[in-house]
Amino acid sequence: MRSASRRSYGVKGAPYLFLVPATVLFLLFFALPIGYAVWLSFRKVQVSGLGLGSGARKEVWAGLENYTGALSDSELLDGALRVLGYGCIVVPVMLGLALLFALMLDSEKVRLASFTRLAIFLPYAVPGVVAALLWGFLYLPDVSPFHFALDRLGLPQPDLLDGGPLYLALSNIAVWGGTGFNMIVIYTALQAVPAEVYEAAKLDGATPLQIALRIKIPMVAPSLVLTFFFSIIATLQVFNEPTTLKPLTNSVSTTWSPLMKVYQDAFGNGDIHAAAAQATLIALATLVLSFGFLRAANRRNKQEASR
């Protein structure tokens, strides 16, 4: 029915047509908001006179004012430091556990592998808010089994929702929620390694530990880099867990993490311009870190292509 030229035209145009929905959605819900946020970050509201009347408040160009304001804002910097400390606990512990569990799953003659794999993965299906809520209750002295046990043993009961332990309490929630997914990513990479790679080492009498350290971990290094950078990005964006713990303790302020600070400035204080500048700075910090991730991912793709 159709002529050859009609068909080849269809082939040429088809991918563009197929990509129309994604492109439109990207422009509307990613590009436009990002552009708008950057635009807002260079603007400010100028109040003339007493700020009364319709013409008294108008938006004017602010230059870098919002940025210098954000960079000298001690609340934002404190939040960044808190999240840095939190990330220094979460990322190594979570990925260490994920790697450990993945290696254990991959070892020979392991029992109950499918049950334990599913159990460790289960927290992935639990919303961050619910996870924070469950752990929050487990930290509360009145209901916590840990406090119950310590009380019976006559030992002092630390307040997990205050000071230094608060970091551990929050980190634990992130580790609990994130280990399973990362374990699956690393385990998948381990399974893609052909068995012949280990055979020679086994014949040479290498122990499973030696095989794990010298062969398996280097082989899955690309996926470790991948999970590492995704974890860093997720850590910088922490919001749900501290927000959920807030009603349970006075130690979590409304500006505990940088994203909470952005939310607070935008909706609590109604200063969308300062919030936009802070959000842009956080996005830039994320992009700088992600640059390393992209390079690592490209190296991984090349490795796979040459395989």
Place this chain on the structure above:
Amino acid sequence: MSSLALREAEPAAGTAPGTARGPARRRRIALVPTLTLLLGALYCLLPVAWVIVASTKSGRELFSTFTFWPGTGFTGNLSELSAYRDGVYWQWMGNSALYAGLGALLSTCVSAVSGYALATYRFRGRETLFNVLLAGVLMPPVILAVPQYLLLAKVDLTDSHLSVLLPQILSPYGVYLARIYAAAAVPADVVEAGRMDGAGEWRIFTRVALPMMVPGLVTVFLFQFVAVWNNFLLPYIMLSDDEKFPITLGLYTLLEQGANTPALYTLVITGALLAVLPLVALFLVVQRFWSLDLLSGAVKS
């Protein structure tokens, strides 16, 4: 540490020392991984076990009985939760099901057609477009959500179901996964054969390629369903009418009120348990024909 200690103790507790050294040694090797994984599973199941037990306790039992001792108040908690503000809890569940179900379905459709186009065709700007779409993953949700709110407010769409649904349809990770699955599951010569038969490009996609991509698309659907179900920040920013809240936001407001009234604790706990059940059930059901490995983009070679 405890797994190491158990490993040392195992031969003494099992067979007599010196006998059947071979099998004992092999069992010992498997014991460390198994115990490590069991400890991990215990850690991951602990809060879930706690919430199951705690949801059976009445308000008084919650503070007076041992944590892991079941109580007698489950049905009471359930009816109290259902009665709370004329059953607003079930409204939240329904909203979450709508946001996650419809959102994931639309997201899967967009991912499928985009991933297929990116994997099958060679055209100018392909890699640029793909990289730009992927960069969306790296954007902190708040830098998107705050301006999204301000922009949607200009067209009067905030505080509506659409304000939560629309921004979550395009999933960069979904497009990425769909591209990998399409490249692996749809052979180029099958597409070419369809063209020889005179089928149009859209027809080839819907009739030939789409059925081949189904296992991968199930993964995209699940991933996005979980992402939307678990999302808190976007509805937190977009919504103020609690009749439109998803379950995450609803539970959060319940906890916020409950902080000063411990009587509400039992409602929060029972609500948290019920909020987790749908996703756990979903994963247990799909386990039969779907593998967790697919989630990280693994394709069988």
